[in-house]
Amino acid sequence: MGNTRGCMEQRVLFFYANKVKPFESAYSIKGEERTVMQAITVENLSKTFRVKRKEKGMRGSIKAIIHPHTEEIRAVKGVTFTVEEGEMLAFIGPNGAGKSTTIKMLTGILYPDGGRVEVLGIDPTKKRKQLAYQIGTVFGQKEQLWTHLTPNDNFRFFGAIYDLSECETEERIEELSERFALKDFIDTPVRNLSLGQRIRCEIVASLIHKPKVLFLDEPTIGLDPVVKENVRELIKQMNREEHTTIFLTSHDVGDIEKLCRRIIIVNDGQIVLDDSVERLKRHYQDKRALEEIIVDIYRSEGDG
Amino acid sequence: MGRCRDKIVSMNVGSRRPWRKYAVIYRSVLMENLQYAANVTMGFFSYFIFIYIFIKLWGYMYRTPGELIAGYTKEQMIWYVMMTEMLIFGSDGAFVARTVAGDIRGGNIAYLMNKPYHYTLYILTRYTGEWSVRLPMYAVLAAVMGTVMVGPLSGFRPKAFPAMAVCVVLGLTINAVFKLCISLFSFWIEDATPFQWLYDKMILVVGVLFPVEIFPRALQPLLKMTPIYTVCYGPAKLIVDFSPEKCLEVLAAQMLYLAAGFGLMVLIYRKGVKKLYVNGG
Numbered sequence: 001m002g003n004t005r006g007c008m009e010q011r012v013l014f015f016y017a018n019k020v021k022p023f024e025s026a027y028s029i030k031g032e033e034r035t036v037m038q039a040i041t042v043e044n045l046s047k048t049f050r051v052k053r054k055e056k057g058m059r060g061s062i063k064a065i066i067h068p069h070t071e072e073i074r075a076v077k078g079v080t081f082t083v084e085e086g087e088m089l090a091f092i093g094p095n096g097a098g099k100s101t102t103i104k105m106l107t108g109i110l111y112p113d114g115g116r117v118e119v120l121g122i123d124p125t126k127k128r129k130q131l132a133y134q135i136g137t138v139f140g141q142k143e144q145l146w147t148h149l150t151p152n153d154n155f156r157f158f159g160a161i162y163d164l165s166e167c168e169t170e171e172r173i174e175e176l177s178e179r180f181a182l183k184d185f186i187d188t189p190v191r192n193l194s195l196g197q198r199i200r201c202e203i204v205a206s207l208i209h210k211p212k213v214l215f216l217d218e219p220t221i222g223l224d225p226v227v228k229e230n231v232r233e234l235i236k237q238m239n240r241e242e243h244t245t246i247f248l249t250s251h252d253v254g255d256i257e258k259l260c261r262r263i264i265i266v267n268d269g270q271i272v273l274d275d276s277v278e279r280l281k282r283h284y285q286d287k288r289a290l291e292e293i294i295v296d297i298y299r300s301e302g303d304g
Numbered sequence: 305m306g307r308c309r310d311k312i313v314s315m316n317v318g319s320r321r322p323w324r325k326y327a328v329i330y331r332s333v334l335m336e337n338l339q340y341a342a343n344v345t346m347g348f349f350s351y352f353i354f355i356y357i358f359i360k361l362w363g364y365m366y367r368t369p370g371e372l373i374a375g376y377t378k379e380q381m382i383w384y385v386m387m388t389e390m391l392i393f394g395s396d397g398a399f400v401a402r403t404v405a406g407d408i409r410g411g412n413i414a415y416l417m418n419k420p421y422h423y424t425l426y427i428l429t430r431y432t433g434e435w436s437v438r439l440p441m442y443a444v445l446a447a448v449m450g451t452v453m454v455g456p457l458s459g460f461r462p463k464a465f466p467a468m469a470v471c472v473v474l475g476l477t478i479n480a481v482f483k484l485c486i487s488l489f490s491f492w493i494e495d496a497t498p499f500q501w502l503y504d505k506m507i508l509v510v511g512v513l514f515p516v517e518i519f520p521r522a523l524q525p526l527l528k529m530t531p532i533y534t535v536c537y538g539p540a541k542l543i544v545d546f547s548p549e550k551c552l553e554v555l556a557a558q559m560l561y562l563a564a565g566f567g568l569m570v571l572i573y574r575k576g577v578k579k580l581y582v583n584g585g
Binding site: 104107108109110111128129131132133135137139142144146148149153156157160161162163 | 321324325327328329332335336339340412414415417418419420421578580
């Protein structure tokens, strides 16, 4: 019975995923005339890695020296999507689905094997440095701040890195520290801050140069519910006030629900769903929580 | 950005003053390291032991006062080792290898690459910030130890100090550039440590412990063609026995090696970065 239900679900999903056109803007505000600019354009993007394989035990280790064996892993397989300026998009998938590889290609860190990427009209593979001035990145699991320096010194550092004048940096620090409520610990070394305080500082550091696109890779990982909510509210506020495009990757469904109106689900290097969160929920009327829906999609795609 | 409106707004245009960001990186490393300046003194003991052994060793080798070995008096020979060891202890060249290999293997390079600076210059600037705190402290220790345990250095020319300082800075930079080149091979091979070890031992044996003149005459031109000549031997030789001709010779060689090293470094980085494979997440 369970199997039959699984197969049915899989077929529905397949149908559903193929019915939704990736460029369709399902949540556009009706009656509002506005020119929509694309912040991110991805066409047929693909990336393959060569990964070493070794048989188990000492024998395998020796064999691997004499006859190294590598295997090709297709991490991203012809992914296509666009993101509008000012949009907040959740780009999610199970571990190893290819989402981080995609982000790294979007930011110019990895070179694609095929396809085309444009972020704010810039090809990241050719003009990574130029693009760096226009984008910001927050990786919840990596620190970009200098831990022995205070947030204030860190922000000045990033201001200079992004070629802001001292006056511009000062004003931006003032503005962001007010908005992110950093005043109480702005002069405390980063190593002495709590995780929540550090993440807020990480976000501010990545916003110091007013990026047009912000890539957030699990920004709320490890935070308590109150701080999570606080961080989400700040991201929303920043998107509202500065019209920053948000490209979010997270395993936390709360992040997706609270922040994004559109969701792209990737699995095994392919897009399996691209739609609005609202429509996704409507489609699965029998399921209450978005988390359940996402888990089902992951599972059915994994089985397939 | 109200108050700054009258100024040229540089936001998102970049590279108006490209060196400013490296100056800020340097300043940040300096600020960070100054907090831990006291930790540097922990290495003083090792330096002391090392130099003490060499003072005793060369004491046995030089039987009569005024005797010359490979053109060096006993005092010059000990001062030479003190200077080269000062460069090694005071610069921590392993910092470059450690940081780059760690960044590539740990995937941290991905997060440093998407900043608007050149990764290799970022590393070199950080390295310069590192030794800017350590080296002066070791220089003071070496000067005090040398004066007390060996006696004043007769060949030292205080007026030539700026030229010596330039040669020392260039020597350390060349060393870092070559170590960086080796570390960047981590893009292709899993571990570049064996190559670093080989390079470090060559520098140690040929340039640090013994001056080039100690080696057979036939080998000397060959050794002078290696980066060792510009990294350790050249600067130390100028401190111990300065001559304008020698200084020009060392400077010319350093410029050549710096240009070649930089070219090689940029080439390896450009090729390697396309091979980057960032593990998970």
